[in-house]
Amino acid sequence: VQLQASGGGLVQAGDSLRLSCEASGRTFSSYATGWFRQAPGKEREFVATISWSGSNTYYADSVKGRFTISRDNAKNTVFLQMHSLKPEDTAVYCCAVRPGTGSSNIYSRAWSYDYWGQGTLVTVSS
Numbered sequence: 785v786q787l788q789a790s791g792g793g794l795v796q797a798g799d800s801l802r803l804s805c806e807a808s809g810r811t812f813s814s815y816a817t818g819w820f821r822q823a824p825g826k827e828r829e830f831v832a833t834i835s836w837s838g839s840n841t842y843y844a845d846s847v848k849g850r851f852t853i854s855r856d857n858a859k860n861t862v863f864l865q866m867h868s869l870k871p872e873d874t875a876v877y878c879c880a881v882r883p884g885t886g887s888s889n890i891y892s893r894a895w896s897y898d899y900w901g902q903g904t905l906v907t908v909s910s
Contacts (some may be wrong), residue, residue, distance in 0.1 A: 785810045787901030789879050794907045795869055803864040803904060805879030812883035814847075816891055817862040819853065821875035821906075830892045831877065832864060837887040847873075869908045878903035 791803040805817065806837040814836035822828040830852040832843045840852050847866075861878060880897035891897065 785883075787880065787881065787899060787900050789877060789880050789901045789904040791864075792873060792877060792904030792906045794909065797870055797908055797910050799869050799908070800865070800867045801869065801906060803866065803877055803879075803906070805862045805864075805901060807860040807881060812881075814885055815881040815883040815885055816885045816896075817853075817855065817888050818882075818891060818894075818897055819862075819864050819877060820880065820882050820894060821873075821877045822903075823824050823872075823875040826875075827840070828878075830894070833890040833892055834862060835888045836885060840888050840890045842890050843894055866906070868881050869906075871908050871910045874906060876903040876905050 786809045788806045807866050818833040819831040820828050834841045834853045850864040850868045880900045882897045
């Protein structure tokens with residue numbers, strides 16, 4: 785399966801962006817999806833996750849209340865709507881999927897995911 789993340793760019797603090805993660809190639813009956821990010825010189829960190837059904841979501845404390853994860857299974861796409869962006873949100877954002885999960889399962893650990901996309905760069909200027 786291939787994952788294509790898009791939607792990144794250069795914005796100012798306080799702006800919004802919406803990232804997309806489109807899955808193509810091999811299809812699965814169900815998969816949980818997560819967003820992770822890695823800032824320059826820092827380790828990769830969890831951002832948000834959503835279950836296959838969309839009924840369960842979970843966010844890192846650093847983005848809770850500002851970011852919203854959602855999905856459109858008909859389009860094999862997961863979105864990350866980001867509001868009130870801060871300079872510390874600057875990072876390469878990657879999406880990942882774990883296939884074969886229950887419809888309500890979510891995962892916040894990177895090692896839980898089997899497939900990763902290349903990422904899209906988000907730069908937030910102050």
